[in-house]
Amino acid sequence: MRTLFKAATALFAGAALCMSPQASALPGGAPDAPAKAAAADPAYRILVFSKTAGFRHSSIDEGIAALRDLGAANNFTVTATEDAGAFTTANLSQYRAVVFLSTTGDVLAGSQQTALEQYMGAGGGYVGVHAAADTEYDWPFYEGLAGALFQSHPAIQPATVKVEDRSHDATAHLGRTWQRTDEWYNYRTNPRSSAHVLASLDESSYSGGTMSGDHPIAWCKDYAGGRAFYTGGGHTEESYADPAFRRHLLGGVRWAAGLTQADCRPETGYTSLFDGGGTTGWKQAGPGGFTLADGTLTSHGGLGLLWYDAMEFTGDYSLKLDWRMSGDDNSGVFVGFPASDDPWSAVDNGYEIQIDATDSSDRTTGAVYGFKSADLAARDAALNPPGSWNTYEIRVTGERLELFLNGRKINDFTNTDPARSLRQGHIGLQNHGDGDEVAFRNIRIKQAGSPSGPRTGEVKGVNGKCLDIDNTGTADGTKVQIWTCNSSAAQRWTIGDDSSFRALGKCLDVSGAGTADGTRIQLWTCNGTGAQQWTPQADGTVRNPLSGKCLDASGGTWNDGTAVHLWTCHTGPNQKWTLP
Incomplete structure (x- = not known):
């Protein structure tokens, strides 16, 4: 089902296109540009379903209108319905995503449920908005699709949303925190173990949170062959006039429809090395450096290296970080090198995971620089274009290095050089030279032996x-x-x-x-x-x-x-x- 869109997305991959960045955040989380995608998307269709068999939200009409506006500006067509008869295999196949907009209660009959299951199995996309979590309590497939089901809520009130993932298209435009007013759901289960949490609530910032301080409010996951995104926002009519929330909703739709890529695997047990608040523990070697703004490190000048000197990592580990090129830029992530104030020590003694739009195959994005090219077909299918954020996972097991781009494996390299070792050394970010502008966020690591559960x-x-x-x-x-x-x-x-x-x-x-x-x-x-x-x-x-x-x-x-x-x-x- 997603083949057409994969091919269209691949047109951007690896190309030296200078795309305009996604809207950046102003104080309070509002974007400084209209809710519009960074580049023209191929035309597609979504189905917006808002049937209610329980409480009916007065904001549904505003939600449909907002999605129509977003579609007009971003090349998708909205079909809005409350007719569960739309859920047939043939009808659903024409839509790249199905939005459950504040549905409540039992809204689908058995054959209609089967059609949705088949749709997801064929690579379909699901977007759940607010009371989508107050839906189909007796259908286990749907509980897994939504990620968690509604338990209770306090009164509508302002709260602080902690943005945990600023690389996903639904949250990349936001600051590290997002102040907004809504009806904040408590959920029957915590989705963190089965979904990738994009944003959570600071329960100390409002009254009535019951999730013991770990309160996810937006998440994504690969599910049953398709993609599932949920946001707990959207109770109020005002939500759908808020540019930041509209952009959040647009990002969820685009990801569910396969227009953007992201690592939506569950993520637990990681320790932050850079969370946007400062560079304590990091040290610059060589010329140039990185500027810190909006929780983001951006390279300038070079050739230099910002390396984590507070700790040398030994044994097996998983390193994750988010990165973005502005255009045809050059940078890389170094691993397995000894402490040194000479950036060439990392080149000579470690390994570089390359970030570069247009170089030769063993020196472009996803390559272990100079040693092994990425699987270029897999890389192109997983890569977001310049101007958009991507996520690397660098997984070291013994002398084996596996590289995942936006959750998809694109390289598998084993060190055989006795003078080098992946199992011991520091990590660093390259600032390559004048004109090479590459940004980094949310650098975190999980070492072998980290707890697998509380x-x-x-x-x-x-x-x-x-x-x-x-x-x-x-x-x-x-x-x-x-x-x-x-x-x-x-x-x-x-x-x-x-x-x-x-x-x-x-x-x-x-x-x-x-x-x-x-x-x-x-x-x-x-x-x-x-x-x-x-x-x-x-x-x-x-x-x-x-x-x-x-x-x-x-x-x-x-x-x-x-x-x-x-x-x-x-x-x-x-x-x-x-x-x-």
């Missing part, structure tokens, strides 16, 4: 004492210490897939995101920053990757009430921890 229990340290929250306090800034183990809630920690240590609804935090020896460790509202990332090491230490330093029981004697702090890693007994 674990809850005591964290035991020196002298068998437990990591403890002073006086069971919950205020931001509460002291964290060691204390005789007593099975209390103050000593019950959940080690999350997001590398957080949580207790009493808050997170273990490095005060002020500091890096100096002796920096205070405290309890703080969970915010997903590098100050709240903790990576267990094979030697028993627990390291904060942002600082490269370890969780340490202070002083030389360790009694009840001894504070924990940040300290240079030395693997002494006061830095050894046993996790649940």
